[in-house]
Amino acid sequence: MKKKDIKILLVDDEQDILEIVGYNLSQEGYQIITASNGKEAIAKAKKEHPQLIIMDVMMPEMDGMEACENIRKIPELQDTIITFLTARSEDYSQVAGFDAGADDYIAKPIKPKVLVSKVQALLRRLKGVEGVSSTTTLTVGNIEINREEYKIIKDGEEIILPRKEFELFYLLATKPGKVFTREEILDKVWGNEVVVGGRTIDVHIRKLREKIGDSFFKTIKGVGYKIEF
Amino acid sequence: MKKKDIKILLVDDEQDILEIVGYNLSQEGYQIITASNGKEAIAKAKKEHPQLIIMDVMMPEMDGMEACENIRKIPELQDTIITFLTARSEDYSQVAGFDAGADDYIAKPIKPKVLVSKVQALLRRLKGVEGVSSTTTLTVGNIEINREEYKIIKDGEEIILPRKEFELFYLLATKPGKVFTREEILDKVWGNEVVVGGRTIDVHIRKLREKIGDSFFKTIKGVGYKIEF
DNA sequence: TAATCTATTAACAATTCGGTAACGCATTCG
DNA sequence: CGAATGCGTTACCGAATTGTTAATAGATTA
CATH class of the missing domain: 1.10.10.10 (Winged helix-like DNA-binding domain superfamily/Winged helix DNA-binding domain)
Structure with a gap:
């Protein structure tokens, strides 16, 4: 799969974050979709089938955890990788997200380079679609x-x-x-x-x-x- | 434990509530049992061993508090989660209910979505329910x-x-x-x-x-x- | 504010691992 | 046949990795 075929859904209530992160990733050639709360995220995830979702934990309407749980229930999105963005302070939630179905997390403040390399690392998992066993x-x-x-x-x-x-x-x-x-x-x-x-x-x-x-x-x-x- | 193996006992004297709440939860895949007063609730609880009981506080025959206390005494139902439905006005009962052995309460009027997510949250206490992560x-x-x-x-x-x-x-x-x-x-x-x-x-x-x-x-x-x- | 608890570091000890040298053995080949 | 080649084996050393303890600064709590 080529980079430009990969859709990444960014979910955050802060417009700034969406822009910064979105910019950096689209520079890398990924397709970026954005949402500003959990509900919207679920809707767009269903519609667009992104390969990767990067989502803030703390959001109005529906927080990241809840959205994550909901997305995990959607059969077509079983293979989607979900990553949380977490503030540095609330560090317990970093680990906390895992059993909500998250695959990884990225700590704020976000450094573009760290982000990009992390995203690439995550997307590497997609290549061997044969499942984890291989x-x-x-x-x-x-x-x-x-x-x-x-x-x-x-x-x-x-x-x-x-x-x-x-x-x-x-x-x-x-x-x-x-x-x-x-x-x-x-x-x-x-x-x-x-x-x-x-x-x-x-x-x-x-x-x-x-x-x-x-x-x-x-x-x-x-x-x-x-x-x- | 899978969702469809989870029994929820709804207790309310209003048929409407039973239907609405029951419908929403069964949509989610849970097994629903209903009762329309405290006595019936105790009987069905004993027989069916539900994992969760959602019960109106105000009911004829025997009210929720009393029923709750009774149910709490049944050994096999120690792990059952009991939740009250309360009218928003009578908020004193919210506090009152806890020492009757209630685990939580849900305020009326009931919004289906709120209810479902609350129920899921409650059921997280039960270990290993698929699709409802702990x-x-x-x-x-x-x-x-x-x-x-x-x-x-x-x-x-x-x-x-x-x-x-x-x-x-x-x-x-x-x-x-x-x-x-x-x-x-x-x-x-x-x-x-x-x-x-x-x-x-x-x-x-x-x-x-x-x-x-x-x-x-x-x-x-x-x-x-x-x-x- | 004092008292306590945590996180981290530094310093040193213990262990394990990877690699090598030295030697033995077999096979091949001139 | 004897030298050369390639592999097997053992023992050992040094370096890298991890374990342990104590000290300290920072955070938290009473």
Whole structure:
């Protein structure tokens, strides 16, 4: 989806905020829709189907929380990301919004750069529309890999892996059977600028074999490693 | 619990009120039971075990107050929420009703929208009603988190947490198992423009471990923290 | 205003992780 | 056959990360 196809609904009772935020986001190429209270927000959300809603918590008529709850009930808007704007002082509400169905919040005063990068981060979620599972858990064989929780579950047993080990395992697991060359592994797990010694990968593979099971890891001599279930 | 599993008992001697109120709530998906006086109300309450009772104060046979007191004595109905309907003029009864065991009151004349949102607010007290998110408590494992009072209840024991500690705990508890990176934590609990030293989070985690129990908090080195019940 | 409680920092301790070196073993190849 | 190559293994070190405590400034409450 292209930027110009993305609709963002801004909801705030202060015209200033709408203008500033709206300006910054439209500069970025997003389509901006505005509303000045909760009711209007719900109406426009229904009509326009925005991908993202940025909404002030405190508003006349109907506050952000309530509006959020209402919007969450609309089936067509299940995938809409809702973000609150909160004043710095009322900081408990930052966390408070989450079970009203909010995905995130942005604290006032709003810095345009922070806002834009936050919005982009939020919109990244839209790309993998396959649902949360594709980006958070991966199941191969009898092993479940949970990226969100940084652990793997093998035969019901939970194994917590250190970062590098986890990443290495995760990489191999993304394509079971595929042989990853050392070069590929270094590039993906270590990053292409880092230079590490020749035995580093081996050692990590060793640790994985130890923790997860020797049989899963195959060495293809002269080529690299692969995983098999 | 789903909306359609929620029973609401309406008690009023005026047929009109029963119809209007009943219609609006059933539109929302709730199951409606009606009664036209206090005695009938008690009988139906016993039989049907509604989660919420909305009752007129003024009624023939037995008035709302009395009925309320009676219902409060029934063990199975301890968790039932009782709300009075009162005419605006007789506001003394608003106060009076509370020590008869009422949880809230709704003033006449009744505006359907106000009523519905009030009912939803009341039902939030019931845990885990889908589509009516809880704004007051969150229960995970054997720990109940009460945001209104900034406290948690663990095994019946009440633990009061300072704001930051509470927010941090609450954040982790919104997604048990998920690893929150330090960045994420700073962003959500401290806000996106605040800069704090490197050991601040650790210290707060420490305090939580001390107060709530070491075992709940897991450190994923190089990644962040998570909570597990 | 005094007394208390919170949030944060600084300083230091403890731990863990990532990486390396050194060596062993097997296979390959000249 | 012996050297060369590539991988496996172990032990260990240094650095990065986290844990802990105490001190302090700021906020809150009595």
